[in-house]
Amino acid sequence: MSRRVLAMLAAVALLSAVSPPAQAAAQNDVYVALGDSAAAGPLIPNQVLPELGCWRSDRNYAHLTAQAIGARTLRDVTCSGAKTTHMYQSQNTDLGSVAPQLDAVTSDTTLVTVQIGANDVGLTGFIEDCLNLLPPPVGDACNDDYIVNGQDSWRVKTDALRPRLTQLAADIRARAPQARVFVVGYATYAPPNGCYPRVPIIKADANYIRATLQYFNQMLAEQAAAAGVGxxxxxxxxxxHDPCTAPGTRWIEPYVPASPATPFHPNALGMRGFAAVVTAAVSGA
Structure with missing residues (x-):
């Protein structure tokens, strides 16, 4: 065996001795999950108390990730309808008010995921606005409704979120200096050209929704990088796994769900898929 190989093996052995495995480190995590309905999992069994108005599932990706990494504590405060303001202010739900989500982030927190921003710009309502039961020329495309004074209003609203997200990341770090922080993006809601009439959004609008969400996710990634978080x-x-795919394959339900989930939101299969991705990311895999 060459000296080079021996040296490499010795280095690996030394690193193994001084660096605990990611899984072992994760087992001490105090994990706080922040976010909106995409993270909460409305209507996915089982919905959890005491904040039932948040429509939060005990099978969302935060719960499944916490279980997978063996986290010591999970504080899941995700809440359907949440906006960035609800990180700092209480949120009124149909069944009562809930505390600001950042209240859950304390000095002992070691892991934070945050999936927020879609409600600030109204992305779910935007998708529903583009539903079209009758194709052109009877039905009307929606994509040109959002061009105002030559500007795409969804991109304008998306860009307006940038400083708020950077500040949010800084505020999380100030509350939990030792925490690993991850901004979580949003899923694929439309394939190229859509699948009219299975999901009644015409080709041009499906491509517009797709491009809009891609821009939104790009913004989230850029702001995470700017803030120095994952x-x-x-x-x-x-x-x-988009809403155009068959039940048993899709992770996001269409306008008429085939499994317990809110339209254009993750189903239980989707949450399992997302949990695998999140688990790998937070474990450093």
Whole structure:
């Protein structure tokens, strides 16, 4: 055996001796999950108390990730309808008010995931606005409704979120200096050209929704990098699992769900898929 190989083996042995495995480190995690309905999992069994108005599932990716990494504590405060303001202010739900999500981030926190911003720009409502039961020329495309004074209003609103997300990352770090922080992106909601009429969004609008979400996820990744925190891409791994695919394959339900989930939100299979991605990212795999 060459001296070079011996030296490499010795270095590996030394690193193994002084560096605990990622899984072992994760087992001491105090994990805080922040976010909106894409993270909460509305209608996915089982919905958890005491904040039932948040429509939070005990099978969302935060719960599954915490289980997978053996986290010591999980504080899941994700809440359907949440905006960036609800990181700092209480949120009114249909069943009562809930505390600001950042209250869950304390000095003992060692891991944070945050998936937020879609409600600030109204992305879910935007997708629903583009539903078109009748194709052109009877039905009307929606994509040109969002061009105002020559500017794409969704991109304008997306760009307006940039400083808020950078500040949010800084505020999380100030509250939990030892925490590993990850911004989580959003999934693929439309394949190229859509699948009209299975999902009643015409080709031009499906491509517009797709481009809009790609721009939004790009913004999230850029702001995470600017803030010096991690970014977890859910868009790429969810390709081929969009609402146009069959039950048992899709991770995001269409306008008429076939499994317990809110329209255009993750189902239980999707949460399992997202949990695998999140688990790998937070474990350093």
């Amino acid at each position: 970014f977890i891409d859910l868009q790429t791994p969810s390709v081929g």
